[in-house]
Amino acid sequence: MDEYSGGTPEADHLCVLVHGLWGNPNHMKNVAKALRDQFPPNKLRILVAKRNSGSFTYDGIELGGERVCLEIEEELALIRSKGGNIKKISIAGYSLGGLVARYAIGLLHARGVLDDLECKNFTAFASPFLGVRAPLRGWSDRIWNSLGARTLCMSGRQLFGIDEFRDTGKPLVAVLADPKSIFMAGLARFQRRTLYTNIVNDRSAVHYTTGITKTDPYVDMLKIKTNPLPGYDGVILDPKNPVSPAAPRDPEPLMQSVEKWAKRVPIIATIVVFVPVALLAFFTNAVIQTVRSSQRVKLHESGMAGIKIEGYRVNLWIKEMREAVEDTYENINNSQNQQYLGLSEDDDDNSSEDRHLLSLERKQSHPHFPTLALAPYQFSAIQALDKLGWRKYPVWIHNARHSHAAIIVRMDKKGFEEGWVVLRHWARDEFLT
Template identity: 60%
Template sequence: MADFIGGTSEADHLVVLVHGLWGSPHHMHSIAKALRAEHGEKVHILITERNSGSYTYDGIETGGERVCHEIEEELVKIKQGGGKIKKLSIAGYSLGGLVARYAIGLLYAKGDLDNLECMNFTAFASPFLGVRSPLLGHFNHVWNLLGARTLCLAGRQLFGIDKFRDTGKPLVAVLADPNSIFMCGLAKFKRRSLYANIVKDRSAVYYTTAIAKTDPYVDLSKVKVNYLEGYQPIILDPENPVEKVASPELSAQPPTTENLVWSWIKRIPMILGLSVLIPIGILAFLANSAVQTVRSASRIKLHESGKGGVDVKVYRAFSPLIKDMKDAIGDGLEDMGTDTRHEYIDDVDQEGAGFPTLALAPYQFAAIQALDNLGWRKNYVWIHDARHSHAAIVVRVEREDWYEGKVVLSHWVTDEFLP
């Protein structure tokens, strides 16, 4: 075991790290290293393991029960080793943020949080509102339709087409219901923080990771970005991250026909290559999705029977809602794979400094309001050099072009994390 995982009997603060979809414990090593370097032996670090790899296909509920079980096991193990945990913090990356929130609800319902001081809940690039695309067009409609059906139960939950138990609502909506055990558990934490990429996050875009109904960063040429002192040019000023600016005048001459022709000629080899590789890749992806769906269904069945290493009855004894669910999320929610009536909203959100409101689903708007009422410290991140900011924000593996993520982790352990 790496020396930055676990802890001594002197540690009184348990910090739990939860990886994302298709992830592994190794993806959280950079976070753990930064935490250990800054806070030393004061913290006991647990990186959850039971949702590794394809096990994340099994959904947020199953994953959350596994994580809750791991946390309870670790607390018992620490106590048996002579330690005593007084504080708890949980950080989730990507899908791990939703899984962690589910686990927190279970810990709250079971009373496990009653004797712990809940310090930090942090989400790194986590899709709080799911991953349904609010954009108009055939591509986005196909993305919403197929994407939800190629990631097993986790996909249906992320795209909001599931019905969680007897609530009749998507799980991401129930997670944000003010009357749920999940929100009550989350409310116990002294600090709730999130880190959201403003651009180049191809897995979880800005609006869902920042819990926002606008996206000011669609065209960076039309805005002025303000940085946080000491963390420029990566972390934006949370108090005043962005301002609208006048559109710059185009001084360059338009390209000539000859230049356009040569530009297309240069692209021909790439286009021909993609025309062959993309269909092969799609077929391979769909074939793998079919296999993973069967395997995931088998694992979920085993989990539901209590033979997957977790006593499910212990966690299913609680209703996810403390009171009857209010109608704030909206009645008659349509299957997001076929409902396109809410693709665009014409008005401009005044709270978003004049930026247009995204065409989200009713349950997503309700989730934004409920989560914002809970209170968050929102940190906006601009990864410049990495092509895929979703992986770089937590330095998922050691790569030279992901160095900017180390600035994000440094900010978290020094400026955000309550020891």
């Protein structure tokens, strides 16, 4: 990692890379390499955030964002002490790191750090901007989303949207997208906002949340026609016209269906034998990590974790208006089939404002791609975030069943090579200097 990070005093542009849940700085190694291949150390300085490594990512988006904010301020001070002068800043987050980065951006904005910097690029790779709540209805919504939220400590509660952030009465994911918040004001300062979203095989963060969209046309790839972006080997789709409905197909021959199911038998057998054992280990680890995370959060809140929190607990609002074990988890999450808004729903648990919003969303459903059964706060977040303007790139990783890791080449592994197409596209064609 050291060969790609850092820079010389002549560099006037700082790019900060933020890893995701269960992650560590080495996960961003190839992201840093893609940048360094394009920009020498005297042009671009690279900082890979380190304070949220490993189980520290369980501690929540707020605490993680404060750590990253402090790390950026320390880096800027270090550069100044060595005679450097950073004039431009870019930030890229992967997975949960995209949300942590957005929190840090809000703090940097509120603390005046961005006032002396030209904000160039904010980039997110497979980041769940709308959380990871599965689009479900009724009892399955309550059971699955409540259970999943309690396996990842504070970060899980925030990702599944069952938290109430401070005194806002809202989930933190909703606060991050509130138009009046410091987080949206900070994000709006960046000249370019880019996201890369996996369309298939992302078992951690599915397309609707990483693509900031209320539809998912990629649920059945046989029913669509994808439109690749020329020159990118079919890995990146045309952002202006990524997909269209496919022509009707003849029914699949019976023998082909039988052959497909036969190939799945070994996988099913493996799941039946090993998943119960893995689940026990996963939930045991979740309990242990919850205890440890709670202890870290208490130290942080008491000011005994190396951060003077009073400097980072700034007013969240711009206008002074306050409104009242990885694979196991991914396999569980991936087992939930997305559901859609029907003609009518049981909205007794929603406010009249939320019922009105859901009614409008049903009426505006796409004729070919129906609206997902998202929560009202997720629809509001989509509307607010889209107003900022995004360059959205759908990514189709063909050769890896774990596209969430492959999109940034999280490790040098066979099958992850297509992720280099994404990283090179970003560094060469998207990254503003």
